[in-house]
Amino acid sequence: MQLFCNLSLLVVIIVSSAVAAHFNISLEEEQQIGVPIIDLRKVLNLSTNPTKKTEFKILEQTLHVDRSSGLAPSSRVTDQTGWFKIEQSTGILSQTKRIDRDLLCGKVELCFIQIIFLPGLYMSVMHLDVYIKDLNDNSPCFPSPSIEINVSEDLEVNHEISLDRYKATDVDLGNNSMIQYTLLHHDVFFKARQYRDPVGHEHLSLVVSHILDYEQTKVHRMLLLASDMGTSSQSSSVPLLIHLIDENDNKPNFEKTLYDVYLSENTPPGEILTRVQASDRDSGDLGYVHYVIPASDQDRREGYPPVSVNETTGTVSLCEKLDYHVHNE
Numbered sequence: 483m484q485l486f487c488n489l490s491l492l493v494v495i496i497v498s499s500a501v502a503a504h505f506n507i508s509l510e511e512e513q514q515i516g517v518p519i520i521d522l523r524k525v526l527n528l529s530t531n532p533t534k535k536t537e538f539k540i541l542e543q544t545l546h547v548d549r550s551s552g553l554a555p556s557s558r559v560t561d562q563t564g565w566f567k568i569e570q571s572t573g574i575l576s577q578t579k580r581i582d583r584d585l586l587c588g589k590v591e592l593c594f595i596q597i598i599f600l601p602g603l604y605m606s607v608m609h610l611d612v613y614i615k616d617l618n619d620n621s622p623c624f625p626s627p628s629i630e631i632n633v634s635e636d637l638e639v640n641h642e643i644s645l646d647r648y649k650a651t652d653v654d655l656g657n658n659s660m661i662q663y664t665l666l667h668h669d670v671f672f673k674a675r676q677y678r679d680p681v682g683h684e685h686l687s688l689v690v691s692h693i694l695d696y697e698q699t700k701v702h703r704m705l706l707l708a709s710d711m712g713t714s715s716q717s718s719s720v721p722l723l724i725h726l727i728d729e730n731d732n733k734p735n736f737e738k739t740l741y742d743v744y745l746s747e748n749t750p751p752g753e754i755l756t757r758v759q760a761s762d763r764d765s766g767d768l769g770y771v772h773y774v775i776p777a778s779d780q781d782r783r784e785g786y787p788p789v790s791v792n793e794t795t796g797t798v799s800l801c802e803k804l805d806y807h808v809h810n811e
């Protein structure tokens with residue numbers, strides 16, 4: 483008879499006495515329902531003679547999750563309504579419902595279902611502990627479908643931006659839930675850093691690795707990949723967008739270094755002489771340019787300068803009548 487199929491199974495008989503036997507097997511989660519797991523008749527060395535009737539009967543099935551120190555059962559299901567059944571006449575154990583270790587046991591390492599059964603009417607009660615082994619059947623899961631962060635373009639090289647609140651989680655156990663992060667499609671401006679602090683907490687951050695410039699790139703788009711360290715690694719990724727916040731790091735620049743205007747002495751006041759123009763690479767108010775000709779109050783009282791500039795347009799006009807002998811310097 484072909485038993486055990488592809489199940490990962492370990493049978494350890496711990497006690498076999500006249501009073502009660504107690505033995506363990508380990509079984510991977512998510513096995514197929516109805517597939518034979520173990521032939522209890524064989525394990526218990528009972529007769530296979532069909533005339534010698536042994537009727538197996540499950541008395542109780544209890545899930546044990548060692549959440550702290552003790553082995554307090556967290557749930558109790560009895561008889562055939564539990565996770566397993568034993569064929570009454572053959573003693574073959576099989577699953578009757580799906581076992582999702584991640585759901586049943588959470589992150590608790592020691593987790594088993596105890597089956598208390600009778601291998602025959604006149605036999606002693608036996609205990610079979612089925613330890614549920616974790617499968618790497620979950621990929622890391624990010625808390626949001628994308629990560630978007632706003633940072634100042636003034637951040638210095640080596641500045642770290644914490645990504646702790648965006649870290650992925652994996653409901654599997656041990657290495658199957660240990661996560662390694664990789665930054666994909668990233669430019670020279672950022673790199674990922676993952677580290678464990680002295681008290682053992684895992685951290686994830688983004689390190690500025692090149693001077694940022696809002697005027698050059700406003701949004702840096704990357705992909706953050708989380709891979710677990712299980713035997714057949716599972717992974718997932720989210721888009722990571724870094725929006726730069728503009729800072730006033732550019733000053734206005736005139737399009738010319740010198741504006742030279744030649745006038746005749748009889749140019750009438752109000753005449754437009756030229757237009758100055760400057761631009762500023764910053765955005766919004768940070769890049770708004772207004773014009774003024776610096777002069778003290780005394781200068782103005784003394785008629786200097788004889789020109790004025792429109793604050794917004796940069797138009798320069800003559801504001802008083804010129805005198806060649808006064809203004810030709």
Ligand SMILES: [Ca+2]
Nearest residue numbers: 584617619654
């Ligand atoms: Ca799992």
Ligand SMILES: [Ca+2]
Nearest residue numbers: 620654658710
């Ligand atoms: Ca996993």
Ligand SMILES: [Ca+2]
Nearest residue numbers: 732762764768
């Ligand atoms: Ca500016």
Ligand SMILES: [Ca+2]
Nearest residue numbers: 728729731764
């Ligand atoms: Ca700027």
